[in-house]
Amino acid sequence: MHNRDHEVVWDDKKIEDIARAIKKSNRILVGLGGGMPMSAGMSVLPFDKKLKPEEYWPFWYPHIKEQRLVQEVPAVYTQLAQLLDGKEYFIIDSNADGFIQKSGVELGHIYKAQGDMARLQCSKNCKDQTWIGKSHFEKMEKDPSYQPVCPHCGAPMIMNVYTGKGFCEERYQVQNSKYFRFINAKADEPLVVLELGVGYTMPELIRFPFEQIVMNHPNATLVRINTNHPLCVEENKHKAICAGVDIAEALPCILEKIK
Numbered sequence: 001m002h003n004r005d006h007e008v009v010w011d012d013k014k015i016e017d018i019a020r021a022i023k024k025s026n027r028i029l030v031g032l033g034g035g036m037p038m039s040a041g042m043s044v045l046p047f048d049k050k051l052k053p054e055e056y057w058p059f060w061y062p063h064i065k066e067q068r069l070v071q072e073v074p075a076v077y078t079q080l081a082q083l084l085d086g087k088e089y090f091i092i093d094s095n096a097d098g099f100i101q102k103s104g105v106e107l108g109h110i111y112k113a114q115g116d117m118a119r120l121q122c123s124k125n126c127k128d129q130t131w132i133g134k135s136h137f138e139k140m141e142k143d144p145s146y147q148p149v150c151p152h153c154g155a156p157m158i159m160n161v162y163t164g165k166g167f168c169e170e171r172y173q174v175q176n177s178k179y180f181r182f183i184n185a186k187a188d189e190p191l192v193v194l195e196l197g198v199g200y201t202m203p204e205l206i207r208f209p210f211e212q213i214v215m216n217h218p219n220a221t222l223v224r225i226n227t228n229h230p231l232c233v234e235e236n237k238h239k240a241i242c243a244g245v246d247i248a249e250a251l252p253c254i255l256e257k258i259k
């Protein structure tokens with residue numbers, strides 16, 4: 001047994017600690033990593049998969065239907081929305097699915113940092129522009145070989161999702177600014193930094209900044225729920241509640257306690 005396992009154990013005391021932190025704080029910053037859709041039973045999407053242009057949409061359209069266009073929202077997302085109800089909150093989501101948007105939280109309080117599967121962009125990002133995918137998806141539904149092309153340069157269109165380079169961020173700038181305004185506001189008030197399922201795929205997006213925010217904020221509490229990487233940095237230990245538990249197990253217990 002790992003000698004720090006006791007620090008991340010999931011028990012009644014931990015549930016009470018988290019519930020107490022949430023109750024006493026009016027402000028909650030939420031970070032959603034790949035562990036969130038996973039705990040909702042979704043498959044991890046291989047955004048870096050190498051595909052020929054003619055293979056791209058036949059491969060991705062079924063995933064878009066399953067994780068972005070579908071109307072049923074997994075329970076973990078509606079539970080999170082319940083938990084945030086009545087609070088001042090902001091959510092940074094590193095997933096390109098559509099679950100958080102449909103969970104019941106305010107759309108204006110979400111920053112989709114890595115894009116959105118329901119939008120399209122030019123594969124060359126020639127004009128820094130994105131488009132709603134709806135009309136293209138309808139064509140794909142009728143004709144699986146349909147391939148959308150950029151109206152400016154004729155290059156194949158791809159999902160507006162971050163894959164390393166050529167990502168068009170234009171659509172997310174406003175929410176990006178709001179996210180930073182939320183972080184930098186009201187430093188004198190308690191803040192819960194709730195990190196759900198954020199691992200080390202791209203830690204510079206949520207995980208490392210969250211540790212930094214907690215370090216710099218006099219009244220912040222880090223709540224980290226993560227099956228594989230629940231520990232926090234040494235400097236934040238006294239301000240953190242770390243739980244090595246599945247989000248789908250944790251959220252109902254926390255909700256029950258804060259009622």
Ligand SMILES: [Zn+2]
Nearest residue numbers: 122126150153
């Ligand atoms: Zn183009």
